[in-house]
Amino acid sequence: MSTYPHFGTDAIHAGQDPDQWSSKAVVPPIVMSATYKQRIPGQPDLYEYSRSDNPTRGVFERCIAALEGAKHGIAAGSGLGATTLLCQLLKSGDHVIAMDDCYGGTYRFFTAIMSKYGVEFDFIDLTDISLMEKTIKPNTKMIWAESLTNPTLKYTDIEAVVKLSKQNKDCIVVVDNTFMTPYFLRPLELGATIVYHSVTKYLNGHSDVVMGAICTNDDELGSKLKYFANACGIVPSPFDCFLANRGMKTLHVRMREHQKNATAVAQFLETSPFVEKVIYPGLPSHPQHELMKKQAKGFSGMVTFYIKGNLQKFFDAVKVFTLAESLGGFESLVEHPWSMTHASIPKEKREAIGVLDTLIRVSVGLEETEDLVADLEQALKASQ
The missing domain is CATH 3.40.640.10 (Type I PLP-dependent aspartate aminotransferase-like (Major domain))
Structure with missing residues (x-):
């Protein structure tokens, strides 16, 4: 039982x-x-x-x-x-x-x-x-x-x-x-x-x-x-x-939707010619993907990727996503750890752990999946 x-x-x-x-x-x-x-x-x-x-x-x-x-x-x-x-x-x-x-x-x-x-x-x-x-x-x-x-x-x-x-x-x-x-x-x-x-x-x-x-x-x-x-x-x-x-009270419902949307976003980003690398634990390409399947019940709603393109043009172009610190809310956010959340870490330390100027962290929210993917697609094109 x-x-x-x-x-x-x-x-x-x-x-x-x-x-x-x-x-x-x-x-x-x-x-x-x-x-x-x-x-x-x-x-x-x-x-x-x-x-x-x-x-x-x-x-x-x-x-x-x-x-x-x-x-x-x-x-x-x-x-x-x-x-x-x-x-x-x-x-x-x-x-x-x-x-x-x-x-x-x-x-x-x-x-x-x-x-x-x-x-x-x-x-x-x-x-x-x-x-x-x-x-x-x-x-x-x-x-x-x-x-x-x-x-x-x-x-x-x-x-x-x-x-x-x-x-x-x-x-x-x-x-x-x-x-x-x-x-x-x-x-x-x-x-x-x-x-x-x-x-x-x-x-x-x-x-x-x-x-x-x-x-x-x-x-x-x-x-x-x-x-x-x-x-x-x-x-x-x-x-x-x-x-x-x-x-x-809605945590269990929200986390299921966060993960569903994050998976779709990560899968799209892996196919984009404007993205150098995608990090999402729900992807088989993630180094600890199999370990997480043993110890956890899911992969959550955070996605990180390295962009090939102009950062400011990307941030200017997003419409559904908002450029802001924090994460985990119902709304989708993008942020630039190099200059925002991790700016207090010395430059050489940031580079050593992979927090590069091209890295974008995405908190995937609860909007309609198709709109999230479409917004990232047009913003990535605009960044070129």
């Missing part, structure tokens, strides 16, 4: 029980109160102050935890806010191994902020397990992977990374699951310690919230991260939690 309930049912119902509200509201209310009445000093009933906990935030946290198959969900004020909370687990002298092709904001935070506090970082290609074997040290306390890297869409063998991490007793494995979402991949089931999300992207899905989240099955880490969220004050507003919780 299959697992019950299924993903879409959890997305709609987990944490949403109307009986938790005196009004029996089917849609969880936005509780904006900053503080809560106490009958006995220092002994609050359920809530005391909204930085510490909030009813609307709790609904979101229980829902995302259920979707990731986790016991604990902790919401943060942004994706980088969630990164900040996770880095509170580190101390001076600790060593972190991170994916070389990680999100530019993650790279900036690690190198410009955390390195000031004596934390050591090595950025390596985590698809090369033998390289990781050479890099791990006795003081390695965290391995930071991305389920699909941003923007060159590499996939890390999570089970192999977890197995290698166990040679260090206190080493935890963090997987940024933003691109894949729990609909396609649940890293905790593959042994990861913590799953991280920029909720801004697919989980919310409407490009109107900036938010982050962390999920784990480790009770001690869950308690620590909850404490850090309160102590550091890196928490989202109740309204943002309401919007993100609303967005997750």
Whole structure:
């Protein structure tokens, strides 16, 4: 018998029980109160102050935890806010191994902020397990992977990374699951310690919230991260939690359509004479295509390609796609990592990981498939 309930049912119902509200509201209310009445000093009933906990935030946290198959969900004020909370687990002298092709904001935070506090970082290609074997040290306390890297869409063998991490007793494995979402991949089931999300992207899905989240099955880490969220004050507003919780109700439906459209876009781009190379994990040409078929349930909605043509003419010509940062919304976006999301990474580092000036990252949205392909076709012709 299959697992019950299924993903879409959890997305709609987990944490949403109307009986938790005196009004029996089917849609969880936005509780904006900053503080809560106490009958006995220092002994609050359920809530005391909204930085510490909030009813609307709790609904979101229980829902995302259920979707990731986790016991604990902790919401943060942004994706980088969630990164900040996770880095509170580190101390001076600790060593972190991170994916070389990680999100530019993650790279900036690690190198410009955390390195000031004596934390050591090595950025390596985590698809090369033998390289990781050479890099791990006795003081390695965290391995930071991305389920699909941003923007060159590499996939890390999570089970192999977890197995290698166990040679260090206190080493935890963090997987940024933003691109894949729990609909396609649940890293905790593959042994990861913590799953991280920029909720801004697919989980919310409407490009109107900036938010982050962390999920784990480790009770001690869950308690620590909850404490850090309160102590550091890196928490989202109740309204943002309401919007993100609303967005997750359609996550399973949206991700199926994102993938369908992305597959069609990638297949078209592979046939275009104006494209040098296409990277999409759903294509057999992707280096980790077979591995992903074993560990994941799909390939998501992100496509990267290297253009043969004039970039500005291409960006000027697109009509259905919009030139903008971010991803994972219902609308289709194109962006230029070299000058936008990854501009904070040194030039030589960008070139080494394949983030070239000719690379375009595509967040394939929910518009009609034929219109998306037609728009890219005419824009590529215009770029010549």
